[in-house]
Amino acid sequence: MSTTTELTNWQSVHDEVLRRIHTREWKPGDQIPKEVELAEELGCARATVNRALRELAAEGFLDRRRKAGTRVATHPVRRARLDIPVIRLEIEGRGQKYTYGLLLSERRSPPPEICANLGVTSDSDMLHITSLHLADGKPYMFEERWVSVAATPEIVDADLSKISANEWLVLHAPYTKGDISFSAVLASENEAKILRTQKNEPLFLIERTTWEGEKGITSARLVFAPGYRMHTAL
């Protein structure tokens, strides 16, 4: 074989294809060569090319269609990965000391919006928990959470003054699907008091709901102290 380059691992094939896209040798919308052709040109296995192209498609640079072949994405949708650790590890990862205070834990039936979120009925047996997570002794995040006792009966025996519901659930009630949303809200009077800030401060809000199969496990509202920024690489 007379190839100018020999790219034996998928990362180098990935980078070579990305280079061609970036230099517009391959333009948005262009069909790119077949995997076998690329494998021959680059002097590597077809499986190596396949792995590289899958990665580039996952990153949004290529559109792969079973029949129409692979094209350079015309409107690359960039994908960012968000890592969502338990809040204790997020705080410790910043080099700060984590503490945690349980504010309320009560068994009761859920309000309508929680029924809608989790797909449970209004007479469901739920645990309603509010707690404050602190970093170096300062309020970091105020959590209000509903947990289905039917879905995770063991939680009623957990000592939630010692381990946060967030961490307990991660360890004992893995979920199969969930959704998460991010928005900006004004601090309510209660939130302002708990987070030791002013009423009407802009706060970053994360809402999460998780299921195990079709069974709703938990729905949480996480309000962060002023100045919180969520950050990731593109």
Added chain:
Amino acid sequence: MSTTTELTNWQSVHDEVLRRIHTREWKPGDQIPKEVELAEELGCARATVNRALRELAAEGFLDRRRKAGTRVATHPVRRARLDIPVIRLEIEGRGQKYTYGLLLSERRSPPPEICANLGVTSDSDMLHITSLHLADGKPYMFEERWVSVAATPEIVDADLSKISANEWLVLHAPYTKGDISFSAVLASENEAKILRTQKNEPLFLIERTTWEGEKGITSARLVFAPGYRMHTAL
């Protein structure tokens, strides 16, 4: 071979491993069997097991260490994928009509925070652009952006009253790395006026900076109208 199940594709191996983690047959911190052993047990190729375990590691369920083997993650970091389309497609994807107004386009040297963001000097040739993106005629997002003319000289010939800098850059200046952050801010007087809202409304802010190699391309501040929610699956 006497196997009870025959899992021939990686997705079913993935689901079987996840089932064992969820039922705590394999507990957090446990070392899981070797790939060859799993392949034999499940009646599939080792490559199939490898693909499934890589996926589960990417999803945060497994920790894979070259020497220490593969363990069930003790603190699973859940990873969410954020799709970041150009703003026109985000609005059209909601079934709304997209319009766009260029408010300002001027060539000037950048302020200190932009120099720091992009790693450019204060005498750099930059394009400073502000624009408003509308959905069904209502303000959706106010964009303030700095673009390095040295990194993307062609942008000075683009008609940014017809195509947004956001979309032009996606098509003409692909980037190799970037970062993105999300926070909550109060609307300034100017932002409130442009977004046709009240001063001191809580607004969702996205800040993005992108590079091609070590060359800073653009730094943008995107402020969304009240009520904006960013949403993704877990």
